[in-house]
Amino acid sequence: MTMQASELSFLIIDDNDVSRSMMRHVLNSHKYRVAGEAASAQVGLDMFEKLEPAIVCLDIGLPDRSGLEVLKRMKELDPKAEVLMVTGSNDRNTVMEAVQNGAAGYIVKPFNPATLLRTVEQAVAKRLATGGLLTTPVAKPVDKPE
Amino acid sequence: MNDHLAKPVNPAKLYRVIGRWCPQHVCEEAPVEDAPLPVDEADLAIEGLDVRDGLSRTLGNRDFYLQMLARFRDGQRDTVANIRGALASDRVVAERFAHTLKGVAGLVGAKAMQELSGRIEAAIRNGMAPEALQPLLQELDAQMQSLCKAIGNALPPAAGFRLPENSSRAIAHPFSDDEGP
Numbered sequence: 001m002t003m004q005a006s007e008l009s010f011l012i013i014d015d016n017d018v019s020r021s022m023m024r025h026v027l028n029s030h031k032y033r034v035a036g037e038a039a040s041a042q043v044g045l046d047m048f049e050k051l052e053p054a055i056v057c058l059d060i061g062l063p064d065r066s067g068l069e070v071l072k073r074m075k076e077l078d079p080k081a082e083v084l085m086v087t088g089s090n091d092r093n094t095v096m097e098a099v100q101n102g103a104a105g106y107i108v109k110p111f112n113p114a115t116l117l118r119t120v121e122q123a124v125a126k127r128l129a130t131g132g133l134l135t136t137p138v139a140k141p142v143d144k145p146e
Numbered sequence: 147m148n149d150h151l152a153k154p155v156n157p158a159k160l161y162r163v164i165g166r167w168c169p170q171h172v173c174e175e176a177p178v179e180d181a182p183l184p185v186d187e188a189d190l191a192i193e194g195l196d197v198r199d200g201l202s203r204t205l206g207n208r209d210f211y212l213q214m215l216a217r218f219r220d221g222q223r224d225t226v227a228n229i230r231g232a233l234a235s236d237r238v239v240a241e242r243f244a245h246t247l248k249g250v251a252g253l254v255g256a257k258a259m260q261e262l263s264g265r266i267e268a269a270i271r272n273g274m275a276p277e278a279l280q281p282l283l284q285e286l287d288a289q290m291q292s293l294c295k296a297i298g299n300a301l302p303p304a305a306g307f308r309l310p311e312n313s314s315r316a317i318a319h320p321f322s323d324d325e326g327p
Contacts, residue, residue: 022203
């Protein structure tokens, strides 16, 4: 089974519509497929179960539940899901807790497109490499190793 | 040995090496550059906004940027009243209103408002009394009124203002939900 980055689906969970729209705009501009958006933890978790996204952009400061709790639940439901935490704070304890609970990356608001895409590309690479998608037998290299 | 990866493994490097041997799995997206974006903001000046900064966050898409400004105005114009109201009953909620404004102001290029709302957020978190917060809230209120007016003057007539193709609303959502604060 082969899989391209553009085939991976994204879910955006953020309580602010401007933030969600700008993330979607940047992701769509680079051919990433955003399957859905949610403004709350509960709706986000419902969509996570139904859409089974490969990558989630998850705001930490949600109105009904902490994004860190949502992260834990998502990793229980699908350990392969790559969850990128989005927040206006880079508090060290919060970052550590997110990483310890399996977050794939950290995006600090206000994000710029380059930073957002760099973080997303790392999550995409990890998902494609470790998500059980590489089952094609290894062939000859296309160029000489460096 | 066909290739080599040093620990700790960086996912991006791992994927590059895999891509060398399995090219069908290589991400085809263009590399991300930090170079300035080709934005044309010469005819778009809005008091209270760093338009170039805001446009760069929408990849230079002027129509989309204006759409985000309209949503910012409609979604944040009551933030000061919301903070004042929440201060009496739930300081965590008051702090969250300020926190949300800080983030979204930064996204649209409202740098002074981003800085001020960040100060208010910190003051609430650190226990500053509501009375002592009033000068900061008055300053934020004045900024907000001025910015909302400036955004309104910059927006084209509503009838001719539509989201561009491939924007957020152009893709059907399987679910919908309400906006938070």
